Amino acid sequence: MTAPSAASDEEQFPGYALPPGTYIAPEIPRTRFTRTVGVWTAGIVVVAAALVGVSLMVTKKVPRYMCPPECGAPPMGKPVTGLPRFTAADGSFSVSYPAPGSAYEISTKDNGVTANFTGGDTGALQLFSEPARGRTPETIARDLLKQKFPDAKIAYEIPNAMVGYQRGYGEVADTWPQGTSNSYIRIRTVLLVAVKNDLALVAGAVGPYHAFGPDFGPGLPSGANVEIAQDMGKYVNSFRWQGDPPR
Template sequence: MTTIAPGYSTHAGTYTVPIQPKTTHRRLLIVWVGAIALVAAGLVAMSGAMEKPSARYMCPPQCGRPPIGEPVTINPRFTSPDGSFSVSYPAEGAAYKITKNPNGVTADLLAGDGGTMRLFSEPANGRSPKDIAAALVDKTFPDTKTAYQIPNAMVGYRPGFGMVADCWPQGATASYSRMRVIVLVAVKDDLALVAGAVGPYHAFGPDFGSGKPSAVNLQIALDMGKYVNSFSWRGDPLR
């Protein structure tokens, strides 16, 4: 007996090709999705096995510290001999001549309009910042006329008092006809910290000054601001 293989015919010289099974697009897609899901599950499992659990803290008492670094010091800093206060001051060079005293620093501006800035302390003796500012101005420049009070004045980030005044020096040696005086004072622990400046009056405008509206009209005041709030009393944080 002869067995006829599939696809062959009993008629001589003829051959029938058998029908081949075909993979549908749907089945192919399912296979690919399954393979990708399997690989992804393996990677997730591996990552979970390698990752260490994050530390757990109980706050309080384990509250840690704020995520900030130590203050960056750019300008030199003066500290009084008794440690009662400290303040930053301009670096000595082409722009400033620096003179140090036991109670503070004097910076003479050598460029532009010139002028003098003082950063110092004195005992408050129970006086208010306003009384101290007025006494300093009357003692140093007795013939002044108050231009305006500085609103929300602060020294060392502590509320205080500030004023701007004008004076007209008399005598043949006077270099300017009108001088502008600025004084800011704040008190803590009966110690007054004072920032003062004096120089020739020079009206601010589009071609002079900071470019922003201001009635200060004193060139050295443009550099004074960053030192006013660098003051710190004993025990205050660095700034």
């Protein structure tokens, strides 16, 4: 055997001189997968708990009511504000009516107000009183309808009708008067009556029939089908008999 020839400088690999013996190389430390997942999970849990705690702190608690005795009050419409008010000469009742300069022509009598609607489909709104003389609201409504429109056909009765927050009676009726061009026009009447202290307070609206739908009307389901009825509610609620508290 021949001795290996001396290696060139390029083939030499410098290292460290160690005494002869047996050596053990230490294991390279590595982060375990389970530990990484555990750290991330713990962080997410802490953040989520903090968010839940903040949410509970800023959220108002819903009050709990016991009924009875805390049964609350029935829903009421918003009171009419900023409108003129008609008061009968004897003080028996009062009612709000459309303000001057609106799309109404206003006229008054001893027993109430008539507001002729000059915009859109036109029409008329009447807010007035009628001696009850022991009659029921339904009887008064039928008598008034027969006087004004003897050929009217009742379309339907208004459920839970109220005038001035007093339970009463309401109905919707149609008539078909002949127009100038020998054609018949469908006219719709909305009538509401309530009686208190033997005095009937009446709200009536009359105008051309115009079916409510996606392109016309309040946007909510309704069987009124007459434009002026959309502006009628706040005046009906504003009725007050003598002695009623302010609303």
